[in-house]
Every structure is written in C-alpha cells, then in structure tokens.
Amino acid sequence: MERRDFVSSLGLTLALACTAGLAACSKGGNDNPSPTPPGGGTTPKLSLNLTSDLPNVGDFKISNGVIIIRTATGNAAASFTALSSTCTHQGCTVATFNNSSKLIECNAPCGHGSRYNTTGAVTTGPATAPLAAYTVKVDGNTLTVS
Numbered sequence: 001m002e003r004r005d006f007v008s009s010l011g012l013t014l015a016l017a018c019t020a021g022l023a024a025c026s027k028g029g030n031d032n033p034s035p036t037p038p039g040g041g042t043t044p045k046l047s048l049n050l051t052s053d054l055p056n057v058g059d060f061k062i063s064n065g066v067i068i069i070r071t072a073t074g075n076a077a078a079s080f081t082a083l084s085s086t087c088t089h090q091g092c093t094v095a096t097f098n099n100s101s102k103l104i105e106c107n108a109p110c111g112h113g114s115r116y117n118t119t120g121a122v123t124t125g126p127a128t129a130p131l132a133a134y135t136v137k138v139d140g141n142t143l144t145v146s
Contacts, residue, residue, distance in 0.1 A: 046145040058099035082134040082145040089127035
C-alpha cells in the first residue's frame with residue numbers, strides 16, 4: 001500500500017469514527033428529559049402500610065422512583081401526593097421534601113437547586129418541566145401508588 005492510499009484510508013476511518021461518536025453523544029445533554037408517564041399497569045410502583053408509614057402531615061418517603069408525601073390528615077387518597085422522584089433537569093433523584101417551605105428539593109446529589117411544589121410544578125429552576133404525578137389508592141391501611 002502506498003503512503004497516499006494509507007493516509008486516505010486513515011482519514012476516511014477517522015471521519016467515520018468521529019461521525020459515530022457525535023451521533024452517540026447527541027442522545028445525551030437533554031436538560032428536560034421526559035419523565036416516565038404515570039403507571040396504570042397491574043404492578044404497583046409502591047405500597048405502604050399506613051399504620052406505620054407516613055403518620056404525620058409533612059412525612060414523605062422516596063422509593064422505587066416515587067416521592068410520596070402526606071399532605072393532610074386522614075387515610076384518604078386525597079391526603080397524599082405521589083410524584084416521580086426523578087428530577088426533570090438532570091435526572092437525579094430529588095433529595096427531600098421541606099415541610100417548612102412545602103417544596104420538594106433537588107439539592108443533592110445534583111446540587112443545582114431545583115424546587116417543585118406538591119403538584120409537581122417547578123417553583124425554582126433550572127428545571128423547567130414538572131414531575132410526573134402518579135395515582136394514589138387507599139384500601140384500609142394500605143396505600144398503593146400506580
């Protein structure tokens with residue numbers, strides 16, 4: 001193989017590798033990933049025993065991609081809110097529910113400071129998309145999120 005043919009082949013190989021690399025990278029970097037739409041399937045995302053879990057208004061639990069918050073007294077579905085726990089800005093898991101401000105905070109591990117209210121709406125950016133809401137059902141002392 002002559003030097004000219006070798007350099008030409010090498011250039012073509014590098015161009016193909018760069019094109020493939022750019023195509024792979026273009027899938028990342030979305031500042032607003034779409035949250036998984038709420039369920040409806042037969043397998044619940046989360047089940048809790050209300051005799052021991054979330055006894056007080058303001059109590060919350062983050063598990064299985066869900067943040068569930070007790071927003072009122074009583075064991076009715078309307079006393080709870082269930083949202084996706086995946087931040088819509090960077091895709092990390094929200095850190096906490098601040099009972100004083102009544103906001104869901106995404107301040108760790110991402111550290112960007114987005115905040116959401118209990119309906120999932122963004123109150124403080126950089127996130128711009130809301131958290132997806134899930135269905136809450138209460139049967140006796142069992143709460144199910146789907």
